[in-house]
Amino acid sequence: MKYGRVFNFSAGPAMMPEPVLEEIRDEMMNYRGSGMCVMEMSHRSKVYQQIIDEAEQDLRDLMGIPDNYKVLFIQGGATLQFSMIPMNLMKNGKAVYIETGAWSKKAIAEAKKVGEVIVGASSKDKNYTYIPDCSNLDIPSDTDYVYICENETIHGVTWNKLPNTKGHVLVSDQSSMFLSRPCNVSDYGLIYAGVQKNVGPAGMVVVIIREDLIRDDLENLPIYLQYKTHADNGSMYNTPNCWAIYCCGKVFKYLKSLGGLKKMEEINKDKAKVFYDFLDQSKMFKGTVVPQDRSLMNIPFVTGSAELDAEVVAATKAAGYDNLKGHKSVGGLRASIYNAMPKEGVVALVDFLKKFEAEHK
Numbered sequence: 001m002k003y004g005r006v007f008n009f010s011a012g013p014a015m016m017p018e019p020v021l022e023e024i025r026d027e028m029m030n031y032r033g034s035g036m037c038v039m040e041m042s043h044r045s046k047v048y049q050q051i052i053d054e055a056e057q058d059l060r061d062l063m064g065i066p067d068n069y070k071v072l073f074i075q076g077g078a079t080l081q082f083s084m085i086p087m088n089l090m091k092n093g094k095a096v097y098i099e100t101g102a103w104s105k106k107a108i109a110e111a112k113k114v115g116e117v118i119v120g121a122s123s124k125d126k127n128y129t130y131i132p133d134c135s136n137l138d139i140p141s142d143t144d145y146v147y148i149c150e151n152e153t154i155h156g157v158t159w160n161k162l163p164n165t166k167g168h169v170l171v172s173d174q175s176s177m178f179l180s181r182p183c184n185v186s187d188y189g190l191i192y193a194g195v196q197k198n199v200g201p202a203g204m205v206v207v208i209i210r211e212d213l214i215r216d217d218l219e220n221l222p223i224y225l226q227y228k229t230h231a232d233n234g235s236m237y238n239t240p241n242c243w244a245i246y247c248c249g250k251v252f253k254y255l256k257s258l259g260g261l262k263k264m265e266e267i268n269k270d271k272a273k274v275f276y277d278f279l280d281q282s283k284m285f286k287g288t289v290v291p292q293d294r295s296l297m298n299i300p301f302v303t304g305s306a307e308l309d310a311e312v313v314a315a316t317k318a319a320g321y322d323n324l325k326g327h328k329s330v331g332g333l334r335a336s337i338y339n340a341m342p343k344e345g346v347v348a349l350v351d352f353l354k355k356f357e358a359e360h361k
């Protein structure tokens with residue numbers, strides 16, 4: 001790795017593509033002849049308007065977002081969406097949530113403060129190590145939406161087949177798998193993603209919402225919490241996270257140049273296979289998720305001994321593989337291998353773990 005950088009397996013904020021960081025560096029002191037850094041620029045300037053317009057257009061191109069969907073850049077991270085979604089979409093005050101891990105659990109807790117939450121299915125019985133069968137959910141007819149977390153960052157499970165919502169609106173938290181594979185946007189009413197996992201710097205969420213779900217009868221909801229405010233003002237009702245939008249825009253362009261989301265899926269499958277193949281033959285390390293629901297992005301694994309886990313974390317860190325400690329709520333180990341993690345990083349880590357295993361027999 002150049003610049004003395006390490007292979008960073010953090011779950012987020014996480015690695016960004018090196019060519020993107022280099023471009024940002026090159027534009028740092030004087031953005032394209034403007035005489036200033038993007039951080040110093042008025043969000044109402046022509047130069048900045050072009051940056052945000054291009055970012056939106058590149059994202060639309062990448063995902064093939066239909067014209068009847070708005071793209072919003074909102075602050076408050078993915079967490080604020082746990083509240084904004086029920087506040088804006090619960091017309092009848094009722095929604096079905098699927099509980100598949102820590103992040104859907106958090107979303108459920110917030111939605112309960114707004115209306116009635118029906119947990120349509122849960123994988124709690126097996127510690128969130130699989131995606132429950134959602135082909136025939138019991139969904140009341142006045143349900144406003146069905147909610148999933150499409151990739152559970154902490155538990156490492158991913159939806160490979162969307163739930164059968166029986167015609168109801170589907171809402172998805174794509175934070176830790178955004179832009180990692182093709183996505184048919186019209187299958188959803190609302191998609192959102194905190195960008196610090198798979199795209200850019202922290203502090204912003206991208207919301208893709210079907211226009212007919214944006215309501216104008218919510219005058220009593222604080223103005224910043226209404227999707228309408230952000231939609232009507234091109235994500236600039238107030239000062240947006242200018243820097244994050246600029247950096248994300250660069251990542252969108254970079255993913256386009258690599259060949260788009262189909263190509264990203266190929267790359268990500270190939271990369272994750274290296275790690276899962278290793279886990280499946282190892283006698284020391286074990287993956288915690290059932291094979292068919294394994295995430296391509298976040299790979300939790302364990303040795304079965306907390307002391308040995310800690311030893312692995314220390315040894316890998318010393319060797320230049322950082323942030324392999326599992327989330328504090330589940331322990332063990334976790335390798336997050338988002339779009340920006342090069343395959344060579346995964347191969348090198350696997351080689352290191354193989355050696356570690358051989359030396360600790």
Ligand SMILES: *Cc1c(COP(=O)(O)O)cnc(C)c1O
Binds near residue numbers: 149176
């Ligand atoms: C990280 C994460 C969140 C929370 O993101 P913040 O930007 O920190 O609010 C929500 N959902 C998922 C799936 C995440 O990985």
